[in-house]
Amino acid sequence: YTFQQIAYLVDVYHGKIRDHDFLNYCLFVTFFPRLMQGPIVYYDEIMPQFAQKEIFRFNPRMVAAGITIFFFGLFKKVVIADGLAVYATPVFEAARHQYVLSFLEAWQGALAYTLQIYFDFSGYSDMAIGLAYLFGIRIPLNFNSPYKSLSVIDFWRRWHMSLSRFLRDYLYIPMGGNRKGEARRFANLMMTMLLGGLWHGAAWTFVLWGGLHGVFLVINHGWIKIRQRLGFQASGGWFGRLFAGTLTFLAVTVAWVFFRADSVSSALRILNGFALPEKYLGKFGPLAAQLKLWGIDFQAMHYFEGSNEVIYIAIALLIVWLAPNVQQMMDLCAPYLNILGKEKKLPAPPAWLIWRPSLRWAMVLILCAVASVLSLSRASEFLYFQF
Helix, strand or coil, rough: CHHHHHHHHHHHHHCCCCCCCCHHHHHHHHHHHHHCCCCCCCHHHHHHHHHCCHHCCCCHHHHHHHHHHHHHHHHHHHHHHHHHHHHHHHHHHHHCCEEECCCHHHHHHHHHHHHHHHHHHHHHHHHHHHHHHHCCCCCCCCCCCCHCCCHHHHHHHHCHHHHHHHHHHHHHHCCCCCCCCHHHHHHHHHHHHHHHHHHHCCCHHHHHHHHHHHHHHHHHHHHHHHHHHCCCCCCCCCHHHHHHHHHHHHHHHHHHHHCCCCCHHHHHHHHHHCCHHHHHHHHHHHHHHHHHHHCCCCCCCCCCCCCCHHHHHHHHHHHHCCCCHHHHHHHHHEEEEECCCCCCCCCCCHHCCCCCHHHHHHHHHHHHHHHHCCHHHHCCCCCHHHH
């Protein structure tokens, strides 16, 4: 909401918006499907749609598609994201209370939160797109399978795409963008990401989250430059893609630990568990007592229970890595605005996964709706409501 007002004021100042009708402005700022968490919509891409007569005609196919997208988003939020929360929250709470986390516990919490925030936020964005489409309005696509990215540059073209566009248009480019040499470009990237992190909250954890992504982007752009100068072509084979995708996902996961943790020390406690399963040092027997006197603490949360966590997180990982996203399945009706222009169009899914008004898809929708309604009793607020 705040970013939309900033964009509107800047565009009015620069003369990009010449329509100053107060009622139109009120409609722009109160259009409820994307009021709280986005996607971030610009005035000149949504207001012309309200002037089209077609949106005032009942379109059953559009209504069916909008309802489908809405319930897919609700399912992602209350069934998948809130289901993952029960595996993420105890780990971060244990870190906050200074427990020593084992290898499995640390990875469980980090992976669960990495998946939770995606399904939570993308679920909300799908619900917003679906609600807007019920009224015949297309708003920007906000997520495009970001965890399938092969680089951090690609990740930010797929994650919270409307925020990436805002930071590019109203922060990065006004600071000079890439027009004043590589050093200035990298400095602008770092400043943009640091300010983007600080916007989420006045805490060092958010600053470090933004700073990490800034460093990742600088390294990514620098590596591309080095490759070009050496004439080195990146491997397009399966191993190269697997390595790049895994490295990107791990980098993003590490950054999410700082984003979720209540303090830097809590985040470092979790990252320490990534590589050093300290809990098992207790197996040292009498030597453990001496190590404890030297300041090595052996208490642990003992939360990891085994198969349930592994199965749930593994299924969620398979969904984000292998399954088509909602936009791919709904591509025939194009219910969203394509805003960045540079993102790669993902391949079309098999024909049986492409949505069409049919009895089969109606049954899928009913199952998603019933599962979502039954899960509402445990539902929590959307994660991004606090920002």
